[in-house]
Amino acid sequence: MKTSRRHFLLLSVGVGSSLVLSRAAFADTANRLSETDPTARAVGYVEDASKVDKAKFPSYAAGQTCANCSLFQGTAKDAYGGCTLFGDKQVAARGWCSSYSNM
The missing domain is CATH 1.20.5 (Single alpha-helices involved in coiled-coils or other helix-helix interfaces)
Structure with missing residues (x-):
């Protein structure tokens, strides 16, 4: 041939x-942040906000996710995006950590 x-x-x-x-x-x-990362563990980061340990993190409120946190650097359509806390690591938009802020 x-x-x-x-x-x-x-x-x-x-x-x-x-x-x-x-x-x-x-x-x-x-480049995604792992829940086992030491920095992530320090702030209680989880990739799915519905799995937050509410006894350990009483500041968590239903509806709080990385996507609507003021530290999230992605857009509303992104499944993952940057976060000012974790440098070049990307967090899940549906995730949550104790540094959540909506201001």
């Missing part, structure tokens, strides 16, 4: 773009 230059270039572009997209997806997940 003889491969034309056009076929080779199209194949190369397809493979190259797949690698770039998969690398971007990996970078996105690698």
Whole structure:
């Protein structure tokens, strides 16, 4: 089977773009804050606000999430976004921590 230059270039572009997209997806997940991170544990961060230990964090109120916290740097549509507390780590929009602020 003889491969034309056009076929080779199209194949190369397809493979190259797949690698770039998969690398971007990996970078996105690698930059997420883990609940086991020492800084996250110190402020009681959870990825799902419905799982907050209300006995340990009595300041939690229903409806509080990272998405509506003033420290959240994402948009309303983002599943994850930056937080001024955690530097370059991304937090879950539906998450919560004891540093929650709506001011």
